Amino acid sequence: MTEIRQARSLRFPTTDSLRFLPEGPIPIGPGKFSWVGIQHGGDSKVGSLNLYDFATRNNRSFELPGRPGFALPCRTNGSFVVGCERTLGIFDTLTNDWMPFCEGVDDDVTNTIINDGLVYEDNLIFGTKDLEFATKKAGLYLYRGSDSKLIRLRDDQICSNGKAIIQGDDGNLTLFDIDSPTRKIVRYPIDIAAGKLGSPMTVIDFDGDPAVPDGMILTPDGTGIIVAMFHPGVADFGQTRLYDRESGELKCTWQTPGSPQNTCPALVSFEGGLKLVITTAVENFSPADRDACPNAGYIFIGDTDMKDNGSVLSSVFPR
Numbered sequence: 001m002t003e004i005r006q007a008r009s010l011r012f013p014t015t016d017s018l019r020f021l022p023e024g025p026i027p028i029g030p031g032k033f034s035w036v037g038i039q040h041g042g043d044s045k046v047g048s049l050n051l052y053d054f055a056t057r058n059n060r061s062f063e064l065p066g067r068p069g070f071a072l073p074c075r076t077n078g079s080f081v082v083g084c085e086r087t088l089g090i091f092d093t094l095t096n097d098w099m100p101f102c103e104g105v106d107d108d109v110t111n112t113i114i115n116d117g118l119v120y121e122d123n124l125i126f127g128t129k130d131l132e133f134a135t136k137k138a139g140l141y142l143y144r145g146s147d148s149k150l151i152r153l154r155d156d157q158i159c160s161n162g163k164a165i166i167q168g169d170d171g172n173l174t175l176f177d178i179d180s181p182t183r184k185i186v187r188y189p190i191d192i193a194a195g196k197l198g199s200p201m202t203v204i205d206f207d208g209d210p211a212v213p214d215g216m217i218l219t220p221d222g223t224g225i226i227v228a229m230f231h232p233g234v235a236d237f238g239q240t241r242l243y244d245r246e247s248g249e250l251k252c253t254w255q256t257p258g259s260p261q262n263t264c265p266a267l268v269s270f271e272g273g274l275k276l277v278i279t280t281a282v283e284n285f286s287p288a289d290r291d292a293c294p295n296a297g298y299i300f301i302g303d304t305d306m307k308d309n310g311s312v313l314s315s316v317f318p319r
Helices: 287-292
Strands: 003-006 022-029 032-037 048-053 058-063 068-073 079-084 087-092 097-102 112-120 123-130 138-144 149-157 160-167 173-179 184-191 201-205 212-218 224-230 237-244 250-257 262-270 273-280 300-303
Touching (some): 003 300, 048 068, 079 112, 079 123, 112 160, 123 160, 123 173, 184 212, 224 273, 237 262
Parallel strands (some): 003 250, 022 262
Antiparallel strands (some): 112 123, 123 138, 224 262, 237 250, 262 273
C-alpha cells in the first residue's frame, strides 16, 4: 500500500519573481540547500542562484546573466558551476563574478536553453529544453572533464529534465534520465571515456498520468527513485513520488497542498534526519489558477524515514 505524506509549505519564496519557476534544489550542508530561479517571470530573460538556510530562514539570491537550468557546488568555497542559457560557467557567490568556460551548447538549433544537469566526478551531464515545449531538437550532453570536451549524446529531446547516475558492482555506469514530454524515466548504459550512450530502457512509464515527470533524484541507498510530478493545471495538491528502482512500485507520495506544479526534489540533512525539499512553480498559471492554488511557487519540506549514509551531499565540480 502506498504511503501518503503531507509536505509543509515554507511560505517561501515571498516574491512573485522567485516563485515563478523554482527548480534544482541541491544540499550544500546540514540544513542548507541551493536552488535556482530559472526565470523571474513569463517574459523575463534572467534568473538567479539562491542559497537557503533552514536555521535562519534566510535566502541569499544572486541574479545571473541569463536563465539558469542548474547550479551545482564546486570545490572552491562559494562557487557553483552553472548551466545558463547555452553556456557553462562558474559563478562565485563571494565576488559575483561569472566565468564562462564552455559556450556553443545547441549552437545548430534555435530557441533552446540549458535545463537540468548533474556532476559525476569531473564531468557534467546535462540537457536542454525547447522553449516552446514542442520540437524534438533539444540535446543531452556530456561535458567530459578529462579533455574539456563537449559531447552531444542525443539531439532529439524536447525538455530534458531529471538525471541520476549510479555505478554498478562491475564498475559500469547507468544514467537515469527524463525527457518530460515522453512521460518516461529511462536508463542508459553510459561510457564517459568513449562519450557514448547505450540503448535506453524504460524504468517507469507515466502514460495516462495527468502530471509529467520533472526533476528526479535517487535515494541514498540507490534503491529508490524520487520524482517530482508537474501537473500543468489546477489541482488540490501536487505530488512528489518515491518508486522502487527495480520493480517500479510506488512506495510513497508526498502531497503539496495548493501547489500542483512540483518541479524538483532534494534530500537535505536537518533536525537529525533527512528532509525532502520540493520546489514548486507558478509557471503557466492564470490569475484565476493562482487563486485556486494559493501555495503555488512555494518550496515545501516533507518528512522521510531515510538515513543519511553520507551520499546526500551533491558531488562537487572540481574547480
